[in-house]
Amino acid sequence: MFSTEDTIVAIATPAGRGGIGVVRLSGPDAARIAGTLTTPASFAPRHATLAQIHSADGDAIDQGIVTHFPAPHSYTGEDVVEVSAHGSPVILRAVVAAAQAAGARLANPGEFTLRAYLHGRITLVEAEAVADLVDAVTPLQARVAFDQLEGTLTTRLREIDAALLDVIARLEASLDFPEEGYHFIDPDESVREIDRIVASIDTLLADAARGRIIRDGLTVAIVGRPNVGKSSLFNALAGAARAIVTDVPGTTRDLVSERIDIEGVPVTLVDTAGLRGTPENAIEEEGIARARIAAEAADVVLVVLDGSQPLTADDRAALDTTRAVRRVIVASKHDLPAAWDHAASDALAVSALAGDGLGQLRAQIVEGGGGLLPRDRAPIANLRHVALLKQARAALARAAAAARQRIPEEFVLADLHAARGCFDDITGARPQDEVLRTIFARFCIGK
Numbered sequence: 532m533f534s535t536e537d538t539i540v541a542i543a544t545p546a547g548r549g550g551i552g553v554v555r556l557s558g559p560d561a562a563r564i565a566g567t568l569t570t571p572a573s574f575a576p577r578h579a580t581l582a583q584i585h586s587a588d589g590d591a592i593d594q595g596i597v598t599h600f601p602a603p604h605s606y607t608g609e610d611v612v613e614v615s616a617h618g619s620p621v622i623l624r625a626v627v628a629a630a631q632a633a634g635a636r637l638a639n640p641g642e643f644t645l646r647a648y649l650h651g652r653i654t655l656v657e658a659e660a661v662a663d664l665v666d667a668v669t670p671l672q673a674r675v676a677f678d679q680l681e682g683t684l685t686t687r688l689r690e691i692d693a694a695l696l697d698v699i700a701r702l703e704a705s706l707d708f709p710e711e712g713y714h715f716i717d718p719d720e721s722v723r724e725i726d727r728i729v730a731s732i733d734t735l736l737a738d739a740a741r742g743r744i745i746r747d748g749l750t751v752a753i754v755g756r757p758n759v760g761k762s763s764l765f766n767a768l769a770g771a772a773r774a775i776v777t778d779v780p781g782t783t784r785d786l787v788s789e790r791i792d793i794e795g796v797p798v799t800l801v802d803t804a805g806l807r808g809t810p811e812n813a814i815e816e817e818g819i820a821r822a823r824i825a826a827e828a829a830d831v832v833l834v835v836l837d838g839s840q841p842l843t844a845d846d847r848a849a850l851d852t853t854r855a856v857r858r859v860i861v862a863s864k865h866d867l868p869a870a871w872d873h874a875a876s877d878a879l880a881v882s883a884l885a886g887d888g889l890g891q892l893r894a895q896i897v898e899g900g901g902g903l904l905p906r907d908r909a910p911i912a913n914l915r916h917v918a919l920l921k922q923a924r925a926a927l928a929r930a931a932a933a934a935r936q937r938i939p940e941e942f943v944l945a946d947l948h949a950a951r952g953c954f955d956d957i958t959g960a961r962p963q964d965e966v967l968r969t970i971f972a973r974f975c976i977g978k
């Protein structure tokens with residue numbers, strides 16, 4: 532279904548103008564097609580060759596650098612030619628058109644990386660890491676994706692898979708030579724081995740929540756009654772006066788959002804209209820409805836209470852409606868005298884004006900999800916991987932239970948093989964078209 536017989540072409544650099552722009556060709560005809568576009572028409576392998584670039588009509592349109600990476604030592608494992616021209620969309624499109632006229636096909640999103648995977652240059656886990664690395668917006672996200680690309684996760688998965696294969700091989704040997712009356716692995720030992728594998732999977736899964744937060748980020752909604760200082764807090768966290776702040780209750784009407792980086796975690800911070808039981812007009816009423824939707828959709832809610840004013844019925848209502856979600860209760864305006872006991876109410880005292888408590892608030896928002904990570908413990912960040920690991924764990928737990936109850940080896944083996952199948956699906960050792968299509972659809976063209 533996935534053909535690698537033709538030669539594909541695409542602009543590999545971002546849309547728009549730049550100092551240089553790169554057109555990439557990959558496939559059996561890459562060198563020949565590139566030769567029709569340039570003078571000189573052939574290139575020494577892995578050398579930067581200065582060349583004149585022609586359009587499909589043969590007109591000289593630019594001068595650039597051509598690099599030929601012969602198969603299999605290239606990104607895709609095929610013959611690859613990269614043409615670096617000046618970064619003008621007009622020129623780059625003309626180069627692509629000329630390549631198409633000479634027989635290349637326009638690449639689909641992610642097709643270069645797909646070919647790298649199909650030619651065994653990278654595992655599926657590493658291909659997914661390429662997409663994450665390109666998409667990363669914080670340095671920590673890039674780090675986690677790069678570690679995955681470097682194969683840290685693949686190595687950990689391979690170690691677990693090798694241990695699993697060892698148990699399978701010994702159980703199968705016991706089955707194949709029953710007349711010897713000799714067990715290549717005794718039942719207690721197989722239980723111990725399987726339990727050990729389950730424990731390593733648990734270690735991986737324990738880091739997964741953190742990996743997910745780093746990869747996908749958090750949406751954080753700021754809610755509370757009018758005038759408690761939500762917009763001021765929003766601006767303080769965003770480090771910019773994005774939202775309007777006034778002493779008039781009901782200032783914020785629409786949702787205002789900003790992407791910020793908290794300890795490496797990408798956070799979408801959302802400021803909302805003050806919640807009150809008696810809105811002044813239809814505009815405020817609509818604002819409050821939107822605030823409630825934002826609070827429901829958020830991963831974390833900051834419930835802001837004015838620390839310098841006695842609590843009101845609207846404050847209590849805000850606390851009530853957010854009881855079931857992950858929340859941080861904030862006592863605002865800490866620079867003013869406290870009107871109630873913040874600590875006793877589990878509220879974090881913060882002053883948007885003076886900046887007190889903001890560091891603690893940031894830490895509570897990401898809840899240990901950010902900060903430094905040990906390099907050898909690249910967390911799994913990908914939901915697909917987490918789901919398959921959980922599936923493998925369930926199969927292993929069944930196998931261990933069967934072995935404990937001395938149920939015949941065949942049954943234990945069936946579950947062990949099921950667990951191995953999950954590992955194969957993660958690394959892509961057993962590719963399924965549907966899975967590949969979904970994964971590579973996320974890429975942009977030229978990757």
Ligand SMILES: Nc1nc2c(ncn2[C@@H]2O[C@H](COP(=O)(O)OP(=O)(O)OP(=O)(O)O)[C@@H](O)[C@H]2O)c(=O)[nH]1
Pocket residue numbers: 755756757758759760761762763764775776777778779780781782783784803804805806863864865866867881882883884885
């Ligand atoms: N002293 C002090 N005043 C603050 C602080 N934060 C906000 N205020 C004041 O409280 C008033 C309301 O602030 P906003 O940030 O607009 O409050 P809000 O919760 O967004 O209000 P609405 O948008 O109307 O719901 C303004 O006069 C702010 O200057 C603070 O940390 N210290």
Ligand SMILES: [Mg+2]
Pocket residue numbers: 761762763774775776782783803804805
């Ligand atoms: Mg506001």
